[in-house]
Amino acid sequence: MIVNRRRLVAGLAGAAILPLMPGKIRAQEAPRLVTVSKRTLDVKGKAATVYGLTGPDGKPGLDMLLGEPFRVRLFNNTDTETLIHWHGLTPPSAQDGVPMISQDPIGPGQSYDYDFINTRSGTHWMHSHMGLQEQQLLAAPLIVRETREPLFDGQEHVVLLHDFTFRDPVEILSELQGGGGAHAGHAMDQTQMDHSQMDHSSTGEMPSADASAMLNDIVYDAYLANDRTLDDPEVVTVEKGGQIRLRIINGAAASNMWIDLGTLEGELIAVDGSAIYPVRGSMFPLAIAQRADLRIRIPGGGGAFPVLFRPEGVDMRTGVVLATQGAAIPKISEAGDTAPALDLAQELLYRAVARPPDEPVTRTEMLMLTGGGSDYVWGLNGKSMMHDTIFTVRQGERISVMMHNMTGMAHPMHLHGHYFKVTAIGNMAIDGAIRDVVLVPAGETVTVTFDADNPGTWAFHCHHAYHMNAGMMGTINYSSAA
Ligand SMILES: [Cu+2]
Secondary structure, three states: OOOOHHHHHHHOOOOOOOOOOOHHHHHHOOOEEEEEEEEEEEEOOEEEEEEEEEOOOOOEOEEEEOOOEEEEEEEEOOOOOEOEEEEOEOOOHHHOOOEOOOEOOEOOOOEEEEEEEOOOOEEEEEEEOOOOHHHHOOEEEEEEEOOOOOOOOOEEEEEEEEEEOOOOHHHHHHHHHHHOHHHHHHHHHHHHHHHOOOHHHHOOOOOOHHHOOOOOOOOOOEEEEOOEOOOOOEEEEEOOOOEEEEEEEEOOOOOOEEEEOOOOOEEEEEEOOEEEEEEEEOEEEEOOOOEEEEEEEOOOOOOEEEEEEEEEOOOEOEEEEEEEOOOOOOOOOOEOOOEOOOOOOOHHHOOEOOOOOOOOOOEEEEEEEEEOOOOOOEEEOOEOOOOOEEEEEOOOOEEEEEEEEOOOOOEEEEEOOOOEEEEEEOOEEOOOOEEOEEEEOOOOEEEEEEEOOOOOEEEEEEOOHHHHHOOOEEEEEEOOOO
């Protein structure tokens, strides 16, 4: 059957959901091997031992089709326990990859088989949910496409962002907790000066008071886009007058970022894998763990166009370069202007394309984001045990969660196993994006609404790795779950 491509785009513009595939097709699929390993990465001329997470083709992550069974054999080829969460997918609870909540960690040399039907398309990712392994780059893209070919006439490219430190993240967390949250960045600056010649750390200055709410209390050695810095950025060859869809994943452990298109203009067409009505611009916020699908038209005259990723509150950046054939690649400095804090000005503009069934909210839950004192202990409703039940739902309910950030820092909040719709920012009700991570800035209130349609026990947490590991995590339980 020949389907007009543009009509197909219109038909699939929402977060595409397919009916379950027949069992016959599932049986034919061999499991895909996803391997956790250790590797050496060169960062600014210095070797770092980090994790790798590769698919059957040896490339990072997985590239799948909507409706394909998610039959994956996860193999731990390291000497430490690990567990990988499929961020953006809505698997059965027992296959969600969160230790203590969904399943046991996978030991060294062991593997675990996953098997569920993948019903959500989009730009997703996979990452360790064990301790602070994510800070050591244990993350990779997980792309679920509607069709084998791009849905519009143009190329696609995936960019995974990281914040990078040569230090042991466990040490960083204990320093944050021992040294007092507000001073830890400064303390680390000193340590870094002692142990390396990283020039960015030479000022040793703390952010000004009005910047205290930004997520920059950890001093990083570099920021990476597909594992590379601006010393040697990835160059993506594009067509003059052509289009490219960038699927950008903020895989940073603790850094909110801005996407800065410079002289280019782009259209944001999906957030966290779900389509929104296009929003034009050249600067887009991307909180920790969020994803952005950007459609960019390359000028007919061609050239080289840096796409920069700028962590808030920091004067360092990373990026990739879109360049037409033969264009001279400019030298781009890693240092730049200090990026402002992310806010929700653009979130207010997002409108989901998909329409959830028009049903009333059955219950509203209040969720206080708490903690962050000098002990650097964080919490939800004052609880910091990480696996405490926040509230219980029954299957079929539509729940609104009103998140009040009582702390002095922003928190990118993530609910597992479900998508939610952003339904209010402060007192303003909106018909917002459907996504799985939303930023709740310091002192602000954000309301999200989700349908309780996936029974089990689900993590609900701040995606800042240090906040999460210091207590800002809990669970949502189904009262009807077996
Ligand atoms: Cu947080």
